[in-house]
Amino acid sequence: MIKKVAVLTSGGDAPGMNAAIRSVVLAAHHYKLQTIGFYSGYNGLIEDSSTPLTPASVNGIIHRGGTILKSARCPAMHTEQGLKLAAATLEKEEVDALIVIGGDGSFNGLLALNQHWTGRIIGIPGTIDNDIDGTDFTIGFSTAVNTGIEAIDKIRDTAEAFERIFIVELMGRRSGHITFNVGIACAAEQILSFENFSQDDEQEKLSHLAKEISRAQQNRHASYIIVIAENLWRGGATELARQLKETANIDCTACILGYIQRGGSPVAKDRILATKMGVAAVQELIAGNDKVMIGERNNQLLTVPLAVAVLHKEKVSENLVSAQENILALTAQ
Structure with a gap:
């Protein structure tokens, strides 16, 4: 049974990350779960730098760019020692589930961490690059x-x-x-x-x-x-x-x-997508799902195995590329 959920933002910041944090916290509060946020991505896990998150903590952040939890790269997560320190922090804080908002590097870190920690893990795709498999759009794109x-x-x-x-x-x-x-x-x-x-x-x-x-x-x-x-x-x-x-x-x-x-204030589409994904992440944890990312296809939310989400198989639509190359671009006669 899940009692405590942790959330962090990792990698490059993306407009809408704050909206996702807010959604996770409000959904967890609705289901009577405690929420904790770690600062500066995985560095917060390694350094045990965190803060309790309540509905009051996320009031008035949905329109703000960046992330209130800060973000950073974390080379230490590529080492055995770093992964063990991160796992030890989660054990010390009695965290039952970890939600990471980020891109493929963040998700790979999440999978590596899961080799040292038995709690549940879920990813929310937050990256302007839109390069995550299994979802039409990522937060910030x-x-x-x-x-x-x-x-x-x-x-x-x-x-x-x-x-x-x-x-x-x-x-x-x-x-x-x-x-x-x-x-x-x-x-x-x-x-x-x-x-x-x-x-x-x-x-x-x-x-x-x-x-x-x-x-x-x-x-x-x-x-x-x-x-x-x-x-x-x-x-x-x-x-x-x-x-x-x-x-x-x-x-x-x-x-x-x-x-x-x-940077900048997220547009409506990113705010709405982030909100839907945040709620879905908490609901999936309650349902017992693990090692998945929340995605969206054709306006329908779904779960994607984290190991699949990081494969980089999905490219720009061939129709879009073809239209530009064959019709829209200026070509010499």
Whole structure:
């Protein structure tokens, strides 16, 4: 029987994490369970840094970005000693179940911890990258996309005014979800992501881009936006801009959006998704489920084995990629 639930946020922060924390705490309170929060991800477990969580603790946080429990990477969780220290803290605090809000690295840490601790574990997918298998969306993705759209819409204004070429680099680690969704929503002339580009083809793509940009300039195309996924082009957007100048005498301005995509107030979709997932996580624990992640498919909540959620098999929709490549992108005639 579960009496005490712990929750922590781990890895990169994502808008909506606070909404998920709030939901977990309110659901646990409804079912008369005690809740404790650990600070700074798994570091809080290793250092035994925690705080009791009550409905009053989570009042007024649903609209806030970031996470009230803080987050961090934790190299110690990759060691046997670190895992044992984390397990010892959970035993000392008499925790029956641990809910982790984070991405695949956080879930792998959760599975590793479970080798040293017998309590129940559940994951809630919180990452802007949307790179978790078994769920259509992760908490924070929709807000990150909206943030990217707002930024590029403003960049477009300047690009139009000065008839400039911008290369905008978007986050996503090694996932193209943000890049493709933002690129299509902003009518980017070119989208470069993991689904349509290989580093082996850099020179060919460089030549193709130069040809496309030159054709657009000849046709008095006032602005030209290229969106590119981080970790895709060797050297990133800045290096691509340098190469276009060096090989084709094309002036481009590189713009790296960076951490702006991880901050800000979560949009309604992320607040609602986080709230649903938080309640579901507590309910699954009460039902006796273990080693699963809460996901959502076609607006229906479901559970996914944690070992499956971290496989990285799901990519950007082929229909989206095909539409961009074959219909929406500017192509040389």
